[in-house]
Amino acid sequence: xxxxxxxxxxxxxxxxxxxxxxxxxxxxxxxxxxxxxxxxxxxxxxxxxxxxxxxxxxxxxxxxxxxxxxxxxxxxxxxxxxxxxxxxxxxxxxxxxxxxxxxxxxxxxxxxxxxxxxxxxxxxxxxxxxxxxxxxxxxxxxxxxxxxxxxxxxxxxxxxxxxxxxxxxxxxxxxxxxxxxxxxxxxxxxxxxxxxxxxxxxxxxxxxxxxxxxxxxxxxxxxxxxxxxxxxxxxxxxxxxxxxx
Amino acid sequence: xxxxxxxxxxxxxxxxxxxxxxxxxxxxxxxxxxxxxxxxxxxxxxxxxxxxxxxxxxxxxxxxxxxxxxxxxxxxxxxxxxxxxxxxxxxxxxxxxxxxxxxxxxxxxxxxxxxxxxxxxxxxxxxxxxxxxxxxxxxxxxxxxxxxxxxxxxxxxxxxxxxxxxxxxxxxxxxxxxxxxxxxxxxxxxxxxxxxxxxxxxxxxxxxxxxxxxxxxxxxxxxxxxxxxxxxxxxxxxxxxxxxxxxxxxxxxxxxxxxxxxxxxxxxxxxxxxxxxxxxxxxxxxxxxxxxxxxxxxxxxxxxxxxxxxxxxxxxxxxxxxxxxxxxxxxxxxxxxxxxxxxxxxxxxxxxxxx
Amino acid sequence: xxxxxxxxxxxxxxxxxxxxxxxxxxxxxxxxxxxxxxxxxxxxxxxxxxxxxxxxxxxxxxxxxxxxxxxxxxxxxxxxxxxxxxxxxxxxxxxxxxxxxxxxxxxxxxxxxxxxxxxxxxxxxxxxxxxxxxxxxxxxxxxxxxxxxxxxxxxxxxxxxxxxxxxxxxxxxxxxxxxx
Numbered sequence: 001x002x003x004x005x006x007x008x009x010x011x012x013x014x015x016x017x018x019x020x021x022x023x024x025x026x027x028x029x030x031x032x033x034x035x036x037x038x039x040x041x042x043x044x045x046x047x048x049x050x051x052x053x054x055x056x057x058x059x060x061x062x063x064x065x066x067x068x069x070x071x072x073x074x075x076x077x078x079x080x081x082x083x084x085x086x087x088x089x090x091x092x093x094x095x096x097x098x099x100x101x102x103x104x105x106x107x108x109x110x111x112x113x114x115x116x117x118x119x120x121x122x123x124x125x126x127x128x129x130x131x132x133x134x135x136x137x138x139x140x141x142x143x144x145x146x147x148x149x150x151x152x153x154x155x156x157x158x159x160x161x162x163x164x165x166x167x168x169x170x171x172x173x174x175x176x177x178x179x180x181x182x183x184x185x186x187x188x189x190x191x192x193x194x195x196x197x198x199x200x201x202x203x204x205x206x207x208x209x210x211x212x213x214x215x216x217x218x219x220x221x222x223x224x225x226x227x228x229x230x231x232x233x234x235x236x237x238x239x240x241x242x243x244x245x
Numbered sequence: 246x247x248x249x250x251x252x253x254x255x256x257x258x259x260x261x262x263x264x265x266x267x268x269x270x271x272x273x274x275x276x277x278x279x280x281x282x283x284x285x286x287x288x289x290x291x292x293x294x295x296x297x298x299x300x301x302x303x304x305x306x307x308x309x310x311x312x313x314x315x316x317x318x319x320x321x322x323x324x325x326x327x328x329x330x331x332x333x334x335x336x337x338x339x340x341x342x343x344x345x346x347x348x349x350x351x352x353x354x355x356x357x358x359x360x361x362x363x364x365x366x367x368x369x370x371x372x373x374x375x376x377x378x379x380x381x382x383x384x385x386x387x388x389x390x391x392x393x394x395x396x397x398x399x400x401x402x403x404x405x406x407x408x409x410x411x412x413x414x415x416x417x418x419x420x421x422x423x424x425x426x427x428x429x430x431x432x433x434x435x436x437x438x439x440x441x442x443x444x445x446x447x448x449x450x451x452x453x454x455x456x457x458x459x460x461x462x463x464x465x466x467x468x469x470x471x472x473x474x475x476x477x478x479x480x481x482x483x484x485x486x487x488x489x490x491x492x493x494x495x496x497x498x499x500x501x502x503x504x505x506x507x508x509x510x511x512x513x514x515x516x517x518x519x520x521x522x523x524x525x526x527x528x529x530x531x532x533x534x535x536x537x538x539x540x541x542x543x544x545x546x547x548x549x550x551x552x553x554x555x556x557x558x559x560x561x562x563x564x565x566x567x568x569x570x571x572x573x574x575x576x577x578x579x580x581x582x583x584x585x586x587x588x589x590x591x592x593x594x595x596x597x598x599x600x
Numbered sequence: 601x602x603x604x605x606x607x608x609x610x611x612x613x614x615x616x617x618x619x620x621x622x623x624x625x626x627x628x629x630x631x632x633x634x635x636x637x638x639x640x641x642x643x644x645x646x647x648x649x650x651x652x653x654x655x656x657x658x659x660x661x662x663x664x665x666x667x668x669x670x671x672x673x674x675x676x677x678x679x680x681x682x683x684x685x686x687x688x689x690x691x692x693x694x695x696x697x698x699x700x701x702x703x704x705x706x707x708x709x710x711x712x713x714x715x716x717x718x719x720x721x722x723x724x725x726x727x728x729x730x731x732x733x734x735x736x737x738x739x740x741x742x743x744x745x746x747x748x749x750x751x752x753x754x755x756x757x758x759x760x761x762x763x764x765x766x767x768x769x770x771x772x773x774x775x776x777x778x779x780x
Contacts, residue, residue, distance in 0.1 A: 041445065042444055042445045042446030042451075043444035043445075043446055044444070045314065045442045045443070045444065047310075048457075054459060057457065061453060062444075062445055062453050063443065063444060063453050063454050063455070064442065064453070064454075064455050064457075065310065065313045065340075065442050065455075065456045066340070066455075066456065066457035066458060066459055067306065067309075068306065068333065068336055071302070071303070071305075071306040071309075074302075074303040074304070074305075074306035074309075074310065075306045075309055075310035075313070076310060077298075077303075077307050077310065078270065078306065078307035078308060078310025078311035078312075078313075078314070078318070079310040079313070079314045079442075081268070081294045081296055081307070081311065082268045082311040082314055082316040083314050083316065083443060083444075085444075086314065086443065086444050103299055103300060103302070103303065104299070104302075104303050104306070107298075107299035107303065248627060250620070250623060250624045250627050250635070387634075416636065416662070416663070419636070419637055419639050420634055420635060420636045420637075420662060421620065421623060421633075421634070421635035421636075422633065422634050422635070422659075423632070423633060508659070508661050508662065509660065509661035509663065511661075512660030512661040513660075515660065586661070588661070588663070588665055589660070
């Protein structure tokens with residue numbers, strides 16, 4: 001009988017530092033599976049963000065660079081422009097991508113840089129300890145919004161996939177989630193499509209993944225999944241926002 | 246090759262290509278935009294990459310990404326832009342990546358002005374961004390030297406696997422002078438298999454490479470800083486360049502000056518010599534590493550009674566000069582930094598008042 | 601021996617190009633040269649000026665406050681810079697646009713109707729070449745044939761305007777030789 005389940009080659013054999021119930025591990029695995037399936041491990045360069053995934057390079061087994069906060073799309077641009085043959089992806093959280101790195105992601109997408117961005121949206125700053133993110137929901141509590149996000153003072157949560165899909169430059173922009181098994185399967189399909197577009201040299205692609213942060217949300221892993229389903233998904237609607245011609 | 250008449254900015258651009266760098270990312274800023282305007286035409290001819298980034302912040306990381314992928318890469322900017330790039334320069338230094346930054350300095354602080362200045366000496370030589378790092382900084386005094394130093398910069402960046410800066414100014418960028426491009430300054434790219442993130446398949450070992458600057462373990466971080474320090478110490482042993490002007494005779498005053506300002510000083514020294522007044526100049530060509538011993542030796546020559554640092558700023562390199570002279574001679578300073586360059590006559594007046 | 605020429609006028613008169621051609625020819629003749637422009641917002645339609653330094657030895661300071669020569673293409677340029685010219689220096693005045701001369705007696709003033717000559721040669725836009733030619737003919741700093749070659753080289757990509765500029769050059773030289 002053959003092996004039924006094994007670790008993808010693109011993942012290293014290391015325990016992650018992620019909290020119990022965190023969905024980073026799921027997305028890491030999906031990315032690694034796609035890289036294995038496309039046979040691109042030897043020419044892939046990942047870019048780690050600043051945030052919980054700053055140490056992502058410890059869990060993947062291929063070349064990696066570490067960016068400053070928000071700057072991963074600029075680094076990816078640098079690599080991809082000088083070495084278009086490499087497969088380059090950034091892996092960024094919502095503080096990194098939607099706050100400090102807003103300029104870099106918009107311009108990279110608008111230039112149609114041929115790399116892939118995996119965007120983990122869990123509506124909070126994780127690594128720095130639960131501060132408010134641009135994606136934090138109205139009324140959602142955070143360490144810098146102790147009574148809940150006041151949208152009169154801080155505006156409404158930014159929907160990155162919607163926003164990026166408004167750019168005229170062709171791209172693949174999709175929002176997925178990893179709260180249920182069928183969502184995980186769809187997310188993998190989206191990640192694969194995003195990498196395929198890059199392999200074909202077609203367009204910029206971004207897969208936003210609605211994720212959880214039980215630790216900073218102050219919920220159990222199971223309650224986190226339920227909370228995300230109830231509070232995040234109605235605002236952050238899933239689906240493809242833009243598909244290249 | 247015959248001499249050609251070129252603007253400093255264009256000559257720097259061409260020098261980069263002649264040195265084997267065909268990757269350029271930049272953001273427009275006066276007084277250096279001619280570099281981009283030149284390269285946008287030239288790089289496609291060389292099969293290279295030209296990209297105008299959305300900001301100097303982003304450009305700094307485009308440089309970081311390209312350098313980490315093992316390619317020769319350059320950007321050019323001017324003072325406010327270099328401030329924005331300083332974050333990335335800190336990361337690039339920490340992550341041991343070779344890259345060339347050209348600063349065509351303009352007056353500051355703030356928006357300052359667009360005329361020549363040497364107000365970024367501290368920023369260039371003492372770090373600029375956060376943390377313990379240095380760039381190797383070359384300060385040309387004209388277009389020909391800007392060409393030679395730009396070409397050398399790529400070799401030095403790879404030798405030390407770190408950022409190298411050309412510290413010019415608006416005059417050097419805007420002025421035209423005759424230049425030659427010495428072919429012998431072009432070097433073959435170094436082997437980057439041990440560190441560059443250009444795909445595991447490219448190297449025999451098939452081991453993955455990681456370019457990073459985060460060391461949460463205090464011992465590892467300390468070790469990275471010690472390794473950086475060792476590079477800076479090696480630079481101090483191997484890379485110091487300076488010019489000693491009129492130091493043979495019995496001079497009473499030693500001028501220290503760099504870049505554009507040193508040319509004016511040279512004219513003043515020639516004119517003083519005609520009047521029978523001997524003045525010497527020590528001009529650092531590398532401002533980091535600083536020619537510490539040369540400055541000390543020139544300042545402490547028996548005939549020399551005083552040292553004056555003359556700069557287009559409010560007194561920056563003079564701090565290094567004082568450090569090197571170690572109290573053996575009085576060290577004074579003269580500088581202007583509105584954009585006007587002090588005239589030879591002004592310098593003569595100041596020197597005469599000293600003796 | 602060092603010569604310093606300030607070319608001054610308003611943006612669009614081709615001052616920078618005249619100066620560059622002068623520097624280029626001097627370089628080809630084996631001199632040390634530096635071409636130092638004014639730059640920045642003042643380039644956009646305001647007063648433009650440019651200094652060319654020509655020397656038989658390595659040029660120290662290329663920043664010249666008191667040039668030996670001034671080529672003034674418009675009135676504000678003459679007013680702004682004439683008092684800076686070294687005693688014994690030479691000033692070229694574009695009399696098409698400058699109705700006056702300086703009251704300095706320690707400098708030589710050469711009056712040339714540059715724009716009128718250019719119009720006669722075929723196009724007012726060749727004024728800068730007329731000025732360059734007249735200046736070169738009187739100052740004798742560079743060989744005139746060499747300078748013509750430099751102009752042809754400069755316009756190589758726009759070959760159809762070379763005859764106009766050659767004509768302007770010759771007219772400029774003729775005026776300088778016969779009238780001043």
